[in-house]
Amino acid sequence: MALLEIQQLSRRFGGLRAVDDVSFSVPEGIIKAVIGPNGAGKTTLFNLIAGNLPLSAGSVSFKEKRISGLKPFQIASKGISRTYQSIKLYLGMTALENVMVGCHTHSSAGFLAGMFNLPWTWKEEKQIREKSMELLSLLDIAEFADTEATSLAFGQQRAVELARALASEPELLLLDEPAAGLNIYETARLAELITKVRDRKITVLLVEHDMSLVMDISEEIVVLSFGRKIAEDTPHAIQTNREVVRIYLGEDDDA
Amino acid sequence: MGLKKYIPIPILLLAVVAIQLTTHYTETPFYLTQLTMSAYYALLVTGLCLVMGYAGQISLGHAGFFAIGGYTSAALTTFNFTPVKDHAVLRFFDKFHLLMTTEDMFGDILLNFHPWAACVIAIIVTIIIAFAIGIPVLKLKGHYLAMATLGFGIIIYRIVLATEFFGEADGISEVPGFNVLPGVSVNGDFDARIQNYYIAWTLVTIGLVLLLNLIHSRVGRALRAIHGAEDAADAMGVDTAGYKLNIFVISAVFASIAGIFLTHYNGGIGPSEAGVMKSVRYVAIVAIGGMASLWGALVMAVGLSFLSLRGMFGSYDDAVFGAILILIMLFAPDGLLRLHYLDKVKRFFRKTEDIS
Structure with a gap:
């Protein structure tokens, strides 16, 4: 099919x-x-x-x-997820945060849940963080998790972008x-x-x-x-x- | 989880109490009036900070939302609805005990909205207008968005200036106090000064906690992603248009609540609060606070509003904020309260040590 x-x-x-x-x-x-x-x-x-x-x-x-x-x-x-020919990472966000955004489609905390920091969102956040770290490890860039993504070397930026795309499963x-x-x-x-x-x-x-x-x-x-x-x-x-x-x-x- | 983000909150509360005690022992309680007003402006500015610094959108119309809140609340609590009290709409509100009667100095019976009812209606009106404006306008980007929101601000300004219901150039005065809770009243009485100082700062603290939570949530991350690379955020499943609209409306509600409370505190509101220069001022404060820094925005909002309200800038008030905007954009686009300035200072001293 x-x-x-x-x-x-x-x-x-x-x-x-x-x-x-x-x-x-x-x-x-x-x-x-x-x-x-x-x-x-x-x-x-x-x-x-x-x-x-x-x-x-x-x-x-x-x-x-x-x-x-x-x-x-x-x-x-x-x-459907994608990467770009000219890398498009989120400015001002770390490599880990970039990948975490990739988890957006498979998580659900909205504006109100976020503003009131509802307890059920904590578990979700933890899962997002763990899954994103796993993907960074898979692509051998776990050590750069807390580095601002756009300041990484070119090849590493590509890897972050790929990890982000994979994060959306x-x-x-x-x-x-x-x-x-x-x-x-x-x-x-x-x-x-x-x-x-x-x-x-x-x-x-x-x-x-x-x-x-x-x-x-x-x-x-x-x-x-x-x-x-x-x-x-x-x-x-x-x-x-x-x-x-x-x-x-x-x-x-x-x- | 993630309690680190709350660390500055107790520091803020300590500072608030310390300042009040200082004014008490130095017998300068009159400063509290301006500090209370500054707190309400800070509430607006922190909301705007989320739109500008995090979602990366600009609004030159937030004084408009402030005015919508303030004016709606002021009009509903002061306008005498007695002549139209049999109208179906008013009967509807009366059924839920949302109206109240007062006696004016001539013994006439006035029929007004209860401040709580007026407050809720003002917020609902703000939300409706913010959606109506936000949906078409947020499709624009950059300076086109700035111009469109500027246009909105001008429209609100001209409406309040030209409408008799809103008092035209005089604005609305004699706005009654707002009994938020039994025994807790937002008003400008001298003996309620300390109470009002704490009401204002409680509201600011609640607002800050809500915004801090939001920044550190999934939504906050998505908003920053929109700022960082909008089409890539879209490609990761973020409803960019919807998120921008929501954060715009939330910040409009913050502005509106600031307007409502400050109007009850001052006992009135005038068209200058809706003025375009006010919106420019709020944008300037967010910029000098460092755009994506809630705490920077708070500190700068309180500091600069306080100085302005104390008349430190004299008749050059607006010019000062204009100049601040230019200087910040030229020399410190990341704001004044950034850590790397501290680093620079440190490095400066380290160098002199090395030499000696």
Whole structure:
């Protein structure tokens, strides 16, 4: 059964078709990658799925329910979490606090419970804190728990962002260029992590430029070019796909 | 759990008592009047601090909410409703004993709202207006939001200035005392000065505890996340629009309660309380307190309001607050009471030691 179903999705910016009639599905429990040259519409596609951009046509369904048209926070509470190409951590908050915000969808203390510090919220807070520490440990950054997240090194910031996304216990994790700016060791570690995440029954959809990473870990690949889907296949088949090779080598014979 | 956040509360209470005792033994009890008024302004400022420093939104309209509370309460407790006492609305309130009759100096019977009823109605009115304004306005960001809330403040100011019911330029005077509890009355009588000083500070303390709790809760974390990276907060399931609206309304209620109590304490309210410069002043105080510092906002609100009420700034009152805003934004955008200033001072002394 497909966890995420994208049907004839389009998004225009004025005359530009950033995403043009794209359809594909993400089966449950796999790692799927979206690749394509710069400007192919990958990040736009992510923003459409996560609800950050309204779509021009088509639909996005999650667990057989239409999610397009919902607000980002509603989509998040349905079980889709994400990271950003340009890291977006909360300024002025520690690494631990950043991850704790990730637990938002699975906790419930509201304004009144908070203002009156109701006893039942104490237990919830404790659980949030423990779970967040566990995730920081899982990503080897527990020692930076009380450091302001935005002052960490780049790779560590990526890890905090990933921990935050995992804290929301998503069923689908959207990773927007998770390897950007990482060195080869960090990238290898990331590959290991993503596989570990998948083993936790979390489906992963990632956008990535690093071909070795994509080919290593993903089970299916979608290739976009100028907003259109030009191929969808296994890594091996994609590597030998003539159209894909043509795009990546920049050969241009049909103007 | 997490009792650390309450540590400054007993210190605050000790300071409050110490100041009262000092004024008693130095025979300067007149300071208590301004300290009481400053406390109510501090209540408003701490509420605004949550909107600005934690949720990262700005409001240049909080004097408007202060005025809505003060004016509603003042009008309902002073306006003589006798001519319309058979109206269905008033009969409804009368049924629940929310009205009371008093006799004026000419022996005429006046029909007014009981202060408690007026207080509750004022808060409800504030909540309704805060929602009505907040829903469209909080969609804006940055200086657009500042301008929109400024517009709201100007509207409230012009309404109270032009409405006969609100006393036009004279405002409303002869507002009766507010018997909060039997034997506990908010009024400006000389012999009730000490009592009122403690009423005001009790209210501030309650407000502080509620806000401290909120800051250190799941909601407080979400608010700071909105401040830190709004779309990432949204992506983690935080209903950013709803949270911003709620905190805006809560701070409006704080402003309104401050307005209600101060109006009963002063025995009246005038249009200057609704003025735009008042809103600017509150924003300046939050800024100088360090934006995301409840305690900084409290200390600065009391200190600066006290100096202003004592007339220390003379006729340059508004100019002083304007200047403070400019200087803070230029030289200490984190506020004056930040620890790194202490560090700087420490470092300064350490250096001189090393040299010697």
